[in-house]
Amino acid sequence: MAATAIPIDTLPSVNPATGQVLAQIEKTPPEMVARSVTLALAAQREWAKVSIRERCERLRKLCDVIMVSRNELADAVVNESGKPRVEAIFADLFVALDSAEYWSKHAADLLRTERVSHHSIAAKAKSGRLIYEPLGVIGIISSWNYPLAIPLSQIIPAVVAGNAVVCKSSDFTPQCGALIEKVFDEATFPQDLVTVAQGSAEVGQALIEAGPDKVLFTGSVATGRKVAEACAKKLIPTVLELGGKDAMIVLADADLQVASSAAVWGSYTNCGQVCLSVERLFVEQAIAEEFAELCVEKTKKLRVGPGSDPSTDVGPLIRPQHVQRMLDLVEDAVARGARVFCGGNTRPDLGPNFFEPTVITGVDSSMRLFQEETFGPILAMQTVKSSEEAVQRANDSPFALAASVWTKDVKKGQAIAQRLRAGAVMINDAISYFGIAEAPHGGCGASGWGRTHGRAGLLEMVQTKYIDTDQLPRSEKPWWYRYGSELERAADSFLRFEFSRGAGAKLRNASSALKTFFRDHGL
Numbered sequence: 395m396a397a398t399a400i401p402i403d404t405l406p407s408v409n410p411a412t413g414q415v416l417a418q419i420e421k422t423p424p425e426m427v428a429r430s431v432t433l434a435l436a437a438q439r440e441w442a443k444v445s446i447r448e449r450c451e452r453l454r455k456l457c458d459v460i461m462v463s464r465n466e467l468a469d470a471v472v473n474e475s476g477k478p479r480v481e482a483i484f485a486d487l488f489v490a491l492d493s494a495e496y497w498s499k500h501a502a503d504l505l506r507t508e509r510v511s512h513h514s515i516a517a518k519a520k521s522g523r524l525i526y527e528p529l530g531v532i533g534i535i536s537s538w539n540y541p542l543a544i545p546l547s548q549i550i551p552a553v554v555a556g557n558a559v560v561c562k563s564s565d566f567t568p569q570c571g572a573l574i575e576k577v578f579d580e581a582t583f584p585q586d587l588v589t590v591a592q593g594s595a596e597v598g599q600a601l602i603e604a605g606p607d608k609v610l611f612t613g614s615v616a617t618g619r620k621v622a623e624a625c626a627k628k629l630i631p632t633v634l635e636l637g638g639k640d641a642m643i644v645l646a647d648a649d650l651q652v653a654s655s656a657a658v659w660g661s662y663t664n665c666g667q668v669c670l671s672v673e674r675l676f677v678e679q680a681i682a683e684e685f686a687e688l689c690v691e692k693t694k695k696l697r698v699g700p701g702s703d704p705s706t707d708v709g710p711l712i713r714p715q716h717v718q719r720m721l722d723l724v725e726d727a728v729a730r731g732a733r734v735f736c737g738g739n740t741r742p743d744l745g746p747n748f749f750e751p752t753v754i755t756g757v758d759s760s761m762r763l764f765q766e767e768t769f770g771p772i773l774a775m776q777t778v779k780s781s782e783e784a785v786q787r788a789n790d791s792p793f794a795l796a797a798s799v800w801t802k803d804v805k806k807g808q809a810i811a812q813r814l815r816a817g818a819v820m821i822n823d824a825i826s827y828f829g830i831a832e833a834p835h836g837g838c839g840a841s842g843w844g845r846t847h848g849r850a851g852l853l854e855m856v857q858t859k860y861i862d863t864d865q866l867p868r869s870e871k872p873w874w875y876r877y878g879s880e881l882e883r884a885a886d887s888f889l890r891f892e893f894s895r896g897a898g899a900k901l902r903n904a905s906s907a908l909k910t911f912f913r914d915h916g917l
């Protein structure tokens with residue numbers, strides 16, 4: 395092979411703003427992935443012996459390394475995902491740093507051994523404890539849209555809990571993947587503890603095939619289904635973070651200036667390529683017209699361009715096929731009666747993947763725009779007569795990731811939040827809970843299962859082991875052999891003693907119940 399030829403086993407790092415190939419990153423041959431998992435397991439066995447305090451200390455170092463490397467990391471995110479640098483800083487870097495900071499401070503407390511008190515008399519003579527043990531090797535398969543925030547906020551709690559990680563980063567963001575491995579190396583994590591496998595579907599499949607102890611998958615519903623099937627065949631437990639179709643409910647009493655800014659940002663941030671994007675707006679009739687006008691006015695002021703230009707608000711979509719999808723979705727909605735207020739066109743003058751931020755009203759559930767995940771810069775709105783109708787329509791979706799409610803009446807907002815089918819509901823804000831380390835993230839239905847982030851996310855990374863210590867080691871248990879009609883009667887008295895209502899019934903059965911405890915076993 396000539397020295398300048400590109401080896402075929404590389405992944406191109408492509409800038410979506412220009413379509414230009416920035417670099418070629420070496421692919422991980424699928425047959426090497428099993429070896430990475432084996433090496434990770436060996437590293438994990440040693441790592442699990444390191445005290446949790448020390449593991450937390452290592453996370454502080456990771457935080458420092460990320461801070462020092464933040465410009466390099468932000469450049470990679472902007473170059474490969476196309477988002478404006480401000481978003482790379484606020485979303486990717488902040489979430490990664492905050493995750494390292496949070497778990498370094500709180501993991502030890504949250505994984506501390508817990509005493510379990512027993513309510514039943516039958517178990518009173520036992521002391522119970524819960525301990526949280528690492529699972530082993532966690533396989534993380536990730537999407538491209540937050541190429542640092544998502545994998546790092548999953549890898550960090552995995553390793554602090556004592557696991558190793560083999561992460562299959564997205565083939566759209568290979569430089570970001572390479573940098574993830576680099577920051578763990580620089581923070582002096584043990585060799586092989588955190589490995590990044592580079593490649594497409596076949597590398598993800600090889601990772602599952604290698605039999606990690608758990609798989610955390612972030613991506614589309616279609617791939618999630620394949621991952622769930624492949625894992626089920628091997629009985630590998632999964633967390634699936636899939637798509638969203640988040641509703642934003644704007645009540646008539648909402649602050650319309652604030653809510654319209656939120657709708658615009660929530661629909662277009664990261665060019666709408668966010669699992670938590672505002673994808674379905676339900677606006678109460680009384681304010682619908684004014685609200686739509688505000689959204690249009692604000693949308694028209696946004697500057698579309700490459701993420702590397704500091705004045706850009708909305709960057710490009712990730713690939714040309716995503717641009718075509720936006721055109722198809724708009725065409726379908728218009729054909730069924732929706733109205734485009736602004737946008738709706740591609741911007742080939744800016745580059746191959748630009749699409750104008752678009753406001754569409756009169757959208758309803760007959761249209762693809764309300765059925766499928768949009769994953770692009772389209773603000774789609776439907777007018778509703780009441781909050782009741784808004785709740786019904788919001789819940790009328792196979793997706794159930796998150797939602798938001800906008801109102802000055804916080805109690806009403808909270809009451810509506812309880813009725814929405816979603817893993818998280820924000821009142822008077824959208825999306826940003828993803829950056830709150832304590833807040834669990836995840837949904838149900840087509841949005842997947844399990845949780846990342848927060849204590850619920852940490853507990854996905856461990857096995858909960860119950861340890862029972864008997865306090866009467868010199869006595870045989872009442873339920874042991876041998877059996878007979880006397881024991882049967884005593885056992886029934888025991889049930890009546892435990893579960894009858896009223897002190898009288900309990901007293902009447904106490905002495906015969908005690909016979910179950912103090913008897914000659916006859917063995």
Ligand code: NAD
Pocket residue numbers: 535536537538539540544562563564565593594595596597598599612613614615616617618620621634635636637638668669767769795841
């Ligand atoms: P995708 O499903 O195309 O790919 C996700 C990952 O899976 C990639 O790394 C890909 O290479 C890998 N993969 C593909 N086929 C595979 C297979 N058969 N076996 C194993 N791995 C395989 O998704 P994407 O385009 O990268 O991401 C966009 C999607 O991710 C959107 O639907 C978005 O909503 C979702 N997402 C969800 C969350 C969440 O937290 N719920 C967060 C971000 C993105």
